[in-house]
Structures are given as structure tokens and as C-alpha cells.
Amino acid sequence: MNQLAKDQGIGLGFPKFYGNYIFGAPNMIVCDPELAKQIMVKDFDHFVNRQGEDFVKILEGGHFVDTIWANQMTSLQGDKWKNTRATFTPIFTAGKLKGMIKFIHEVTNDLVKSVGEEAKSGRSFELKEKFGKFSMDTIATCAFGVKSNSFQDESSTFAMNARAVFRNSRADICRILMAFVPGGKGLLNMFDIPINKKHVTTFFYDIIKGTIEHRIKTKTRRNDLVDLMIDAMKDEISIEHDNGMESQYDRDSKLNHKVADKEVDEITLVATALVILVAGYDTTAQTMAITSYFLARYPDIQEKLYQEIMECASGMEDESGHPDYNMIQSLPYLDMVLHETLRINPALGLITRACTKDYIIPGTDIPLTKGNEVHINVMAIHSNPDIYPDPEKYDPERFTKEAKAERHPYAFLGFGQGPRNCIGMRFALLEAKLGLFAVLRKYKFVATPETVDKFTLDPSGFLSAPREALLVKVEDR
Numbered sequence: 001m002n003q004l005a006k007d008q009g010i011g012l013g014f015p016k017f018y019g020n021y022i023f024g025a026p027n028m029i030v031c032d033p034e035l036a037k038q039i040m041v042k043d044f045d046h047f048v049n050r051q052g053e054d055f056v057k058i059l060e061g062g063h064f065v066d067t068i069w070a071n072q073m074t075s076l077q078g079d080k081w082k083n084t085r086a087t088f089t090p091i092f093t094a095g096k097l098k099g100m101i102k103f104i105h106e107v108t109n110d111l112v113k114s115v116g117e118e119a120k121s122g123r124s125f126e127l128k129e130k131f132g133k134f135s136m137d138t139i140a141t142c143a144f145g146v147k148s149n150s151f152q153d154e155s156s157t158f159a160m161n162a163r164a165v166f167r168n169s170r171a172d173i174c175r176i177l178m179a180f181v182p183g184g185k186g187l188l189n190m191f192d193i194p195i196n197k198k199h200v201t202t203f204f205y206d207i208i209k210g211t212i213e214h215r216i217k218t219k220t221r222r223n224d225l226v227d228l229m230i231d232a233m234k235d236e237i238s239i240e241h242d243n244g245m246e247s248q249y250d251r252d253s254k255l256n257h258k259v260a261d262k263e264v265d266e267i268t269l270v271a272t273a274l275v276i277l278v279a280g281y282d283t284t285a286q287t288m289a290i291t292s293y294f295l296a297r298y299p300d301i302q303e304k305l306y307q308e309i310m311e312c313a314s315g316m317e318d319e320s321g322h323p324d325y326n327m328i329q330s331l332p333y334l335d336m337v338l339h340e341t342l343r344i345n346p347a348l349g350l351i352t353r354a355c356t357k358d359y360i361i362p363g364t365d366i367p368l369t370k371g372n373e374v375h376i377n378v379m380a381i382h383s384n385p386d387i388y389p390d391p392e393k394y395d396p397e398r399f400t401k402e403a404k405a406e407r408h409p410y411a412f413l414g415f416g417q418g419p420r421n422c423i424g425m426r427f428a429l430l431e432a433k434l435g436l437f438a439v440l441r442k443y444k445f446v447a448t449p450e451t452v453d454k455f456t457l458d459p460s461g462f463l464s465a466p467r468e469a470l471l472v473k474v475e476d477r
């Protein structure tokens, strides 16, 4: 899907937009940053939802398992989405993340230890698998309040259940297909069968319930995402002010919506913890893995990043310690490297909005009617040589302050834009930066004959994920 989107954009010569039919329904595909801005921000009230209402209604089901999945921020619609988004936005601010950094440091220690074992063995290892464990353990400790210990135990129950969220068996696919067949949903309801996976959903529901009950009973507080989610639902969370320092991304993401009558309900809590896993696990793991792959392929870039890291580390008191929030944010090249990874391989190659109110495409007389889907072709925008010269080249210099100022702000859409952008961007970047900092400080990624020259994208995936194994070696510094 993602490769197809890129090929279409290139093949058509990067038009502002084009149309096609998917299962007989007309779709508009946008390759122009200004039109993307119009849809994602300026005319957001016409494009609040991500999918058409009919599609979401089918997957709602009648079982409580389906209710949990239908309440995920990614698929919520209209005012329900606005309520959830406005409630949970304050938990991802810089101040709140500072309080969580110690949990990420703990997982980083496990990551460094595990990479150290690979260095001793001298063998190549798979990057997606390594950073998958790191991402999984970070989410387990921050969003579920438990340790999943993926590095120590390949078959930890948390990790097994989390992986099961992303894998569909034949039976899983059959239940989804059945929901779309006339009468199928009624039949599932009659036998009390949910459309979504019952076993894994119940597992995560029980974890969150257990964590909350334990905290109430023992009166403990960790200031992790679980505590912050509860605070946010009780309206007991402090809102940070930016003192006029906000970025264009933050300004455009503002949602002016007041939530009436907040109350803590378990379904919303579990749905939000689960969406952090679903939206944050693979995306972050893959970004770290692909960055490490490119660092192995381009030693000069790795060396420049190493110098930046060592300069920061030399100012740190404790040699085995970790950088604090301000230190890690003060490394421009690390930020540039991660952004270039997401430019060349955005996790979401197509960002979708559904038209919620009839609309005329600006500068034309072409109408969009309620229910039509608009796909922002991120793959095409990121590969357009007029925006990014020599687009196939991995070049972090594209993200210097000066280079960014010369481009349209919507020329980079790695985290989306507007009020429906990635709510977890700060968390993801913090996690990726801390993990890479700790590894690169001690070890060097090295390409071997097993390292592919170029990876291709998995055609079956929703995310633009490499089809090939990303194998590299590490050496001691």
C-alpha cells in the first residue's frame, strides 16, 4: 500500500491531487503540502474523522471487547474523539514526560546490556527485534505500570499478548469479514462472540484494572501514564503553559474543545492504554531500527552523531548515568537523524481523513461529499525532488533549522499535522533518543555482508515496514 502510494505519486509526476476508486468508493489523494494543510488544519471542521461513519459502526459490535477497541482515540469520531483527545493531551506535555524519564532509563539499561552481549558474540543481529523489545518494555512500564522483561524472557506473557495484538489468525480475519456480511454481526452478537480478539483484550483490561486497584489499595503513585490518565479523567491534571515558545506543529494541533462532565470510566482508560501500545510500539521500534541500519550503512553520519553524543556525555557527572530531559533535547543532530529516517520511511505512508461536511476542493469546483475519504500521500510528498532534492539519499542535513525554514511546514508529515496529529510524538522521540544515545555512546553499528544494500517495503503491512531482516553487527567503542 505504502510503496504503491509512492509509485503512484512519482508515476503521475506529483500532481496536487488525484482520484481513484477503492472498492467502488471514490477517494481523493493529496500530494501537495498546502492542500494537506488546508485539509488537516484550516478546514479541519470538515475532516474531523479518520474513517467513514459506516465503516466504524460495523466494527463497533455489541460485545464489551469491541467497545474497548471502538473507544480507541485512533478510530473515535466527532465529539467523542474531541472529548478523549482534549482529556489526554495534557499527559504528553514536556513537563509530564520529565517525570517518566526514569522508567525509560531503566529499560535503556536492559537494551545496552543486550546490545553488549551482541558485541561480545561478534555476530549480526536483527535490529527490528532488538528495538521491538525496547519499545515493548517502555510502553509496559509507562502505560501499564508493569515490567514486561522482554530482554530477559522471550516468552513473557505481556510480550506474547502484545505481539498477538498485531497478528491476525485465520479465525480473527473470518470474524472481521463476517461483521461486514449482511446479518453477520447479528449472528456474532447472538453467540456473544466479539469481532476483536477476546483473549488479548481481556488480558490488558485485567492488567490496567489490577494496576489501578493496587495503587488505590497501597496509596502508591508512580507519576507514569497510568496515574496521569487517571488524573486527566478526574480533571486533576495541571496544564502547562508554553510562554510563547510553541512551535508551528503545536499551534496547528490546538483543539478548542471544552469537555463537559469528565468521569473515570474503565473502558476509556483501557482503550487509551491499548492505543498507546497499538500506535506506539511498532512505530517507535521501527524508527529506531531503521535509524540504526542507516547509521551502519553511513559511518560518516554515525561518527558525527557519536561526536555530538560524546560532547554531551562529557558534561555529565556520572559516567554510567543517563542524560536528563533538557540534555537529550539539546542534541540537534540526533533530532535531524530521526527526522530524516521518518522522511525517507514514514511509518504511515498515507494519512487519512474522512469528509464530515460537504466541501469544495479549494481553487476548483470539485465537490467532496460526506463520507468521501481523503488520503494525504506522505510517501509522495517526502519523495518529491522539488521539495527534497535527491530524495532517495539519506541526508540528515535536510533537517537543519535553516533547511526546514526554507520548506513548506507541511513538507514533513512523519507525525501527521493538525488537531488529529500524533499525540505521542514527544514520548516517541524522547524514547528513541534516550535508547540510541545510550547504545551509541558505547557501541558502533557496523554493516556486514548480511546487511541489505536497500530494503523494500512489506506490501501486506499497514505501516511502511521493511520486508527484509535488518541485520548489523556492533563493536565496542
Ligand code: HEM
Pocket: 073, 074, 075, 085, 275, 276, 277, 279, 280, 281, 283, 284, 287, 342, 347, 348, 351, 352, 413, 414, 415, 416, 417, 418, 419, 420, 421, 422, 423, 424, 425, 427, 428, 429
Ligand atoms: C516514531 C514513532 C511514531 C510515529 C512515526 C507516529 C506517527 C503517527 C502518525 C503519522 C499518526 C497519524 C497522524 C494524523 O493523522 O495526522 C499518529 C497518530 C497517533 N499516534 Fe503516533 N506515532 C509514533 C509513536 C506514537 C506513540 C509512542 C504513541 C503513544 C504514546 C502514539 C500515539 C498516537 C495516537 C493515539 C494517534 C491518534 C491520534 C488521534 O487520532 O487523535 N504514537 N502517529
